[in-house]
Amino acid sequence: MKALVLEEIHKLSLRDFPIDAAEKDLAPRDVRIKLHTVGICGSDVHYYTHGRIGPFVVEEPMILGHEASGTVIEIGAEVTSLAVGDRVCMEPGIPDPNSKATRLGLYNVDPAVRFWATPPVHGILRPTCVHPEAFTFKLPDSVSFAEAAMVEPLAVGVHAATKAEIRPGDVALVMGAGPIGLVTALSALAAGCARVYVCDLDDAKLEIAAKLGAITPINVTREDPAKRILAETDGWGAEIVFEATGSPKAAASVFEPLSPGGRVVMIGGQAEPIAYDAGAAMVREARVENIFRYAHVFPRCVKMLASGAIDVKPLITRTFAFEDSVKAFEIAASAPKGDVKMQIELPQ
Ligand SMILES: [Zn+2]
Numbered sequence: 532m533k534a535l536v537l538e539e540i541h542k543l544s545l546r547d548f549p550i551d552a553a554e555k556d557l558a559p560r561d562v563r564i565k566l567h568t569v570g571i572c573g574s575d576v577h578y579y580t581h582g583r584i585g586p587f588v589v590e591e592p593m594i595l596g597h598e599a600s601g602t603v604i605e606i607g608a609e610v611t612s613l614a615v616g617d618r619v620c621m622e623p624g625i626p627d628p629n630s631k632a633t634r635l636g637l638y639n640v641d642p643a644v645r646f647w648a649t650p651p652v653h654g655i656l657r658p659t660c661v662h663p664e665a666f667t668f669k670l671p672d673s674v675s676f677a678e679a680a681m682v683e684p685l686a687v688g689v690h691a692a693t694k695a696e697i698r699p700g701d702v703a704l705v706m707g708a709g710p711i712g713l714v715t716a717l718s719a720l721a722a723g724c725a726r727v728y729v730c731d732l733d734d735a736k737l738e739i740a741a742k743l744g745a746i747t748p749i750n751v752t753r754e755d756p757a758k759r760i761l762a763e764t765d766g767w768g769a770e771i772v773f774e775a776t777g778s779p780k781a782a783a784s785v786f787e788p789l790s791p792g793g794r795v796v797m798i799g800g801q802a803e804p805i806a807y808d809a810g811a812a813m814v815r816e817a818r819v820e821n822i823f824r825y826a827h828v829f830p831r832c833v834k835m836l837a838s839g840a841i842d843v844k845p846l847i848t849r850t851f852a853f854e855d856s857v858k859a860f861e862i863a864a865s866a867p868k869g870d871v872k873m874q875i876e877l878p879q
Pocket of ligand 1: 572573574597598683684
């Protein structure tokens with residue numbers, strides 16, 4: 532079957548890839564899925580442009596893609612919760628079910644987790660895949676395949692909002708208006724924030740952010756978010772700061788807009804150690820949380836999309852056909868202004 536293959540750094544091809552043989556037989560608790568929509572993630576693009584993310588290095592050809600929805604076309608002998616024809620979305624990280632981390636409920640930080648399109652595990656920009664029933668979630672009719680392929684990034688935002696322990700009426704700042712920043716802003720509003728400030732350098736992204744609800748956009752090239760938030764909160768600050776840029780400079784400033792007793796959630800990945808203003812954190816008794824992907828939130832995301840509590844449709848800014856996948860990645864790698872999430876549709 533044809534797949535989108537990252538051959539090596541800077542080299543993609545759409546070609547036959549011999550993965551069918553390995554997936555010929557279905558384990559009793561697995562399902563076979565015909566892929567429908569796959570989102571392009573910053574991590575996919577980063578493997579394409581840099582060949583690695585931290586310790587994960589692309590050493591042989593790897594299929595990209597991990598944000599996906601599709602239709603069940605075959606089920607294993609012991610599968611009970613899914614049937615052929617069900618529309619589904621899939622959680623891409625499979626832990627060792629017997630590991631200590633998994634048994635403690637922390638399966639996303641299981642060192643043995645196998646995550647789509649993270650070397651050496653292949654992704655799902657291909658016609659079909661095999662996946663465990665336990666990590667495959669049925670969609671109600673009201674959730675489209677495109678929205679369902681947004682559940683994976685949305686899960687990061689919902690996990691971050693959960694870690695922040697948002698209380699109704701809190702004010703939050705989300706640093707970064709990329710896809711993860713915006714799903715975090717949506718999650719913070721859904722969790723009860725009265726107002727969410729979103730800061731970024733790109734006016735086009737901030738314009739999209741401003742339309743998502745009680746959101747105040749701040750362009751950091753023209754305005755200091757800390758000053759603005761302190762001015763608008765009687766000098767108190769934001770109860771929660773989400774760092775979703777991955778920029779060391781932005782991350783070094785997370786405590787400036789933070790209120791006393793506030794919470795910081797670090798979402799953006801950092802390649803190198805970063806500055807941490809321990810004094811500013813101390814005088815606020817700041818609590819700092821870190822997240823790595825997500826755990827236990829896919830069903831919550833599906834329910835919120837179904838009920839309308841969260842609408843991710845404004846974040847989907849471009850859709851490509853599968854045969855144009857290479858072009859789609861070239862465009863994504865050029866980081867066009869105003870584009871949030873690009874998706875690829877597979878032929879049905
Ligand atoms: Zn992703």
